[in-house]
Amino acid sequence: MPVELTVTGVANGGWCVARHDGRVVFVRHALPGERVLAEITEETSRFLRADAVEILEPSPDRVTPPCPFSGPGRCGGCDWQHASLDAQRRMKADVVAEQLRRLAGIDWKVVVEEVPGAPDGLGWRTRVQFAVDRDGSAGLRRHRSHDVEHIDRCLIAHPAVEEIGAETRDWRGAAAVEVVAASGGDRAVIVEPLPHRRAAVPDVDASVLLDEGRRGTRALSGQASLVERVGGRDFRVTASGFWQVHPGAAETLLDAVLGFGEPKEGEWALDLYCGAGLFAAGLASAVGSSGAVLGIESEPQAVQDARLNLRDLPQAQVERGRVEEALDRLDIQTADLVVADPPRAGLGRPVVDRVAGLDASRIVYVSCDPATLARDISWFAGHGYRMTALRAFDQYPMTHHVECVALLVKE
Numbered sequence: 001m002p003v004e005l006t007v008t009g010v011a012n013g014g015w016c017v018a019r020h021d022g023r024v025v026f027v028r029h030a031l032p033g034e035r036v037l038a039e040i041t042e043e044t045s046r047f048l049r050a051d052a053v054e055i056l057e058p059s060p061d062r063v064t065p066p067c068p069f070s071g072p073g074r075c076g077g078c079d080w081q082h083a084s085l086d087a088q089r090r091m092k093a094d095v096v097a098e099q100l101r102r103l104a105g106i107d108w109k110v111v112v113e114e115v116p117g118a119p120d121g122l123g124w125r126t127r128v129q130f131a132v133d134r135d136g137s138a139g140l141r142r143h144r145s146h147d148v149e150h151i152d153r154c155l156i157a158h159p160a161v162e163e164i165g166a167e168t169r170d171w172r173g174a175a176a177v178e179v180v181a182a183s184g185g186d187r188a189v190i191v192e193p194l195p196h197r198r199a200a201v202p203d204v205d206a207s208v209l210l211d212e213g214r215r216g217t218r219a220l221s222g223q224a225s226l227v228e229r230v231g232g233r234d235f236r237v238t239a240s241g242f243w244q245v246h247p248g249a250a251e252t253l254l255d256a257v258l259g260f261g262e263p264k265e266g267e268w269a270l271d272l273y274c275g276a277g278l279f280a281a282g283l284a285s286a287v288g289s290s291g292a293v294l295g296i297e298s299e300p301q302a303v304q305d306a307r308l309n310l311r312d313l314p315q316a317q318v319e320r321g322r323v324e325e326a327l328d329r330l331d332i333q334t335a336d337l338v339v340a341d342p343p344r345a346g347l348g349r350p351v352v353d354r355v356a357g358l359d360a361s362r363i364v365y366v367s368c369d370p371a372t373l374a375r376d377i378s379w380f381a382g383h384g385y386r387m388t389a390l391r392a393f394d395q396y397p398m399t400h401h402v403e404c405v406a407l408l409v410k411e
C-alpha cells in the first residue's frame, strides 16, 4: 500500500528524506520539495526505505529521465536521471556541506563543478561492469539487488564502451563482464568466468582478459594494459586496475591537487594510495631533481605501472604496501606535502594519526566519499590541521557520487 510523503531534503547515497509515522524515510526517485506516493521497500525499527512511484507535486528540478531503464525497481546504476544536471550538482553540494557540518563541525559553502567531457551528463563512463544472467545475456544490476536489468544500451557509458555491444552478445559461462575504454584509444573486455566454467572468448575489437580471481587477470588476446593520456603524458594502466572513470577526471583532479598543494622545487612529498602514479608524476615534475616524491600503493600491478610511468622522473619512487604499515616500515618521519587519495573507506583513525605526525605543512585529501572525508577531517583537526579550501567535482553525473579535493593546512 503506497504512503504519501512530503520530501524535505537529500541524504548521502542517492536518497531523499521524508518522515512517516514518526520515522525517517529514505526515498529514491523523488526530489526535495515534492509530494509523492511511495512504496516501502525496507523497514527497520529506526527508518524506512521507499521508492516514489507516483509524483503528486513535482519539483521544478524534475526532468524526464533520458534513460528508459531507470526508475523504481529498474537499473540501479544511476540515482538522479530524473533531476536536471544543475539540480544534481546542488544536491551533491548539499550532501557534502551536510557531512562537513555534521561530522567535522565545519560550515562551508560547497559548489560542485562540472568536469569537462560530458556536457549533458551522458556518455562519460569509461569502465562499465555488466552482470551476466544464467542465459548468458549481460545487463546492469537493479538497485540493492542481484537481479539483472536487461538494457539495450547504457546512456552514461562512453561511446567507446558501447561500441563493444556487450548488452547484445552471448556471454554464456561468464558471471560478469567489464568493458574499459582508455583515453589513448585502447579498449579491454575483462571476462569473469562462472566457477568451474569456461567462458567463451568474444570476437571484439578490444583486448580480452580473463579474470582469474586472486591470481589477477590474464590476457587471452591483445595487451593486458591500456594507455591513458593526461596533459601530454602517457600512463600505462593495467586494464583491471584503478583509473578515474570520467574522461575529464584525471586532468581535473591533477590540476586541483597541484593547485592546492603548490609543490615547490626541492620539497619532499608523499603520494599515498598512488595507483598508476598520476599525482606522483605531477608532484615529481614540480619538486624537480632536488626534491623527492614517494608513492605508496598496495596493488602489485599498479605499483609496476607506476614505476614504469615514473621511470623518467628518478626523484619519484614507488613502494608497494598498505599505507597502514608502509609508513612505519619505511620509517617515514616527515614530509613537506602529503597527497592522499584513499578508497571509499577513507584513511581511518590510525592513518590520520600517523600522517598528521609527519608534520607536513599541507595535506591534500582526494575523496570519493564525503562522509569518510568529513570524519577524517575532524580527526585531522584534533592534530591542528584546518580545512582552508575545498573543491567538489561532478565526476559521476546521474549518480549520487561526488569527488572532493580538500586542502588541510597546519595551523
Ligand SMILES: C[S@@+](CC[C@H](N)C(=O)[O-])C[C@H]1O[C@@H](n2cnc3c(N)ncnc32)[C@H](O)[C@@H]1O
Binding pocket: 242, 243, 244, 272, 273, 274, 275, 276, 277, 278, 279, 296, 297, 298, 299, 302, 321, 322, 323, 324, 341, 342, 343
Ligand atoms: C582512489 S584510488 C587512487 C589512485 C590514484 N591516486 C589515481 O588517481 O589514479 C585508490 C588506490 O589506493 C589503492 N589502495 C587501496 N587500499 C590501499 C591501502 N590500504 N594502502 C595503499 N594503497 C591502497 C588502490 O589499489 C587504488 O590504486
